[in-house]
Amino acid sequence: MIKRVICTGGAGKLGMHLACRIVNACDLKIVDLQRPSDPVLADVAFTNTNICDFEALRTQFAGHDAVVHLAAIPNPRTAPADVTFNTNVQGAWSVLQAAEDAGVKRVVVASSDSVFGLSYNPPDWPPQYLPVDEAHPLRPTEFYSLSKRITETIAESFAARGKIEVMVIRPVHVVFPPEYLELKARGADLQNYHFWAYVAPEDVAQAFHLALSAPYEGYEVFTVSAANGLNEVPTLELAAERWGTLPEVRKPEIYQSNPFASVIDISKARARLGYVPEITWRDMLL
Template sequence: MDAKPQTLVVTGALGGAGRWVVDRLTEESYDIVAVDRELPVGTPPEEVDFRAVDLVDAGETMDLIAEVDPDAVVHLAAIPDPLNHAGERVYRNNVLSTYNVLNAAGRIGADVTWTSSESAYGFPFAESARAPDALPIEETHPLRPADPYGLSKVSGEETAKAVVRRDGISVASIRPSWVQYPGEYFVTDIRESFDLDALTANPSAAVGGGPGNYWSYVDVRDLADQIARTLEVPLDGHEAFHCHATENYLGEETTELFAALLGECPEPCALSGDASAFSTAKSAERLDWTPSHSWRTESAVPGPDFDAP
């Protein structure tokens, strides 16, 4: 982003994270056109213009972007994991919608922030636990997905790079962790049932063990804040950024968790205490962003009160 945008298109605006992101961005006095498959119920912000668009349809997507002519696009729309939908549907929906949004944004010269995923590395939905090349994991770590969701995110990042080359826009690919919501942190039940000895004895069967994202998470409010920061700071070309809490959600020594899961802690390793397996140093340096919410202080707070039908 060369200058702070005035008009935004936000896709996936009625999703779990989308509602929080739209709500957060209204604090910045943007003109927001919010997009989802359906129009909202409840009480959406009065200053937000909602549109119902099928982003898998290239014509609908281009028509919307060309009409609104935004300065920037925040693309959140996606099937968020490969667990409850056929793999082909996950891949097709995510790849086509992301291509259509990036292509349309590039054609009109609008910068883009979009949600890729830590799943692009291939860890969360792997059939068996995989060791990272180094700890903490940085954005330069190779992307090795083996599931349709992670693969769709890698395809999206490659599309972003192509559009940047063609049109000269900037694209921020946010790689969030498992998003948690105030008052319903799903990681709480895992932490309360966790047993380090059980993980050591049977990594694939123990609660909190097996393939996964190495016990990482992020509060949706921190995700929304990071997205807001990408709209405010100068960015060039394509850049990927981690969006993770600074600690694991179990409150255990992270190196001990890796040793229990994999038999040994991967090397090189520069982790201490319960530090997250994923580095957020680049986000801190380039975006001046650090997470401010933790499972240790998590509490229920009122969230956006609009939703899909």
């Protein structure tokens, strides 16, 4: 485990899950606009800094080994389009440039499965193949997804310069407690805009934790999801009904062994990170 870690957005809903997971494993500092509310993090170093304030970030990052960049506007519904786009894109550049200038060796960046251009597009826009993996074409068409696609491009460009290692984690829709009672209905909704994919925040935190110490160099991207979808109808059957025809199935063995497997392929995260999703939507209803 890397010793000195910065977590931007560590006071957010996902950020606190990660911070609580790693707080006893490293020397942690949280960079956010408010202190984390979880009492487990009461004694963690904190700085009130905007992720677009490059000079302040560079000062805060000095002497740290790694940065986990979670801070962002998390969806297209939270803020106006210009605010979302500018915050996410400028914030990503500021964090990566500050990390490079401060001598940080590894940055783990939060992206989103929305970069595939599937989450917020019309329901008649199917994936090119199933399950959707990291190599699937990216075709975002709205401001939030585009901001995340550009974030990935920024991350890749910094890694190509050779001074820092950058890993991008693409979570699917992260489900928090206020949504639990909606899960069964979402699983039955043929037009579900996340294609029945979801993940628990604890499992996303696991992926980021693993990314801090995983052996790699340069630039890597990993998509993370629960193993199953929200659907109670076999995934391929539901996909064929939704789109009128079944997209190409490149890994039929996944659905042969688990008919309810997610539309998202997590094979790479399993193999390279040791990622094992532990929480299902049924667990959330208990």
